[in-house]
Amino acid sequence: MTIEIKNKIVGYEVAKKDAEVSDKKTQETENKKEAVATAEIIQMHEKLERPDMLLGSTYKIKTPQSEHALYITINDVLLNQGTEHELRRPYEIFINSKNMDHFQWIVALTRIISAVFRKGGDATFLVDELRSVFDPRGGYFKKGGKYKPSLVCEIGDAIECHMKMIGMIKDNGLDDSQKQMLDAKRKEYEAINCKDIGASNNVAVDETSSNQTSDFPPNAMLCKKCSTKAVISMDGCMTCLSCGDSKCG
Numbered sequence: 001m002t003i004e005i006k007n008k009i010v011g012y013e014v015a016k017k018d019a020e021v022s023d024k025k026t027q028e029t030e031n032k033k034e035a036v037a038t039a040e041i042i043q044m045h046e047k048l049e050r051p052d053m054l055l056g057s058t059y060k061i062k063t064p065q066s067e068h069a070l071y072i073t074i075n076d077v078l079l080n081q082g083t084e085h086e087l088r089r090p091y092e093i094f095i096n097s098k099n100m101d102h103f104q105w106i107v108a109l110t111r112i113i114s115a116v117f118r119k120g121g122d123a124t125f126l127v128d129e130l131r132s133v134f135d136p137r138g139g140y141f142k143k144g145g146k147y148k149p150s151l152v153c154e155i156g157d158a159i160e161c162h163m164k165m166i167g168m169i170k171d172n173g174l175d176d177s178q179k180q181m182l183d184a185k186r187k188e189y190e191a192i193n194c195k196d197i198g199a200s201n202n203v204a205v206d207e208t209s210s211n212q213t214s215d216f217p218p219n220a221m222l223c224k225k226c227s228t229k230a231v232i233s234m235d236g237c238m239t240c241l242s243c244g245d246s247k248c249g
């Protein structure tokens, strides 16, 4: 682009060039600052050196299949501690039990899970993988009427519980209004049910419910969505009192 100068030149300055240079400089320093900031954010990776101290949680699993409980310990590493990018990520898992039946498999599993944790990235897939394992000898019901297809599934539950605690998995639990609605439904159902059974049977019902330690009506059916014996039939609808899943007709 050419500019025709019609008037006399009375003076000049190279302000534009200076401005350009300083602009460039500030941009460069800003870029550098950004680069430094991103470089400083430490993500989980294999070569991360294990700190001498890790924070951990231990989860107890008691199954009817063994008299000895299983203790799952998950230790976390704190990344970028004290900064806005602070992250708590699982670093290793240990499983201890007096029961030595499955010892070699459990050691192998914990080593592989720990390796996946240390690889970094999204390790939440482990939960679904472990939970979908079923024991060919059959599963069992836990306190509260929840069906567990295997011990491995319970290890998955413990990892999920831990990942929820440290914020890696969002807790999609029921909100208060949903809980209230289910509670009301349950009371309504129990009122109808108790009338049918009659007063003499009430004691027996209480006994079985405490023996089976179910939180839901004793004749509730198994929910396909949450694997809990909590589905009741009322007003032509099948409703799960645990997860709220409902089907009518």
Ligand SMILES: [Zn+2]
Binding pocket: 223, 224, 225, 226, 227, 228, 230, 240, 241, 242, 243, 244, 245
């Ligand atoms: Zn359910």
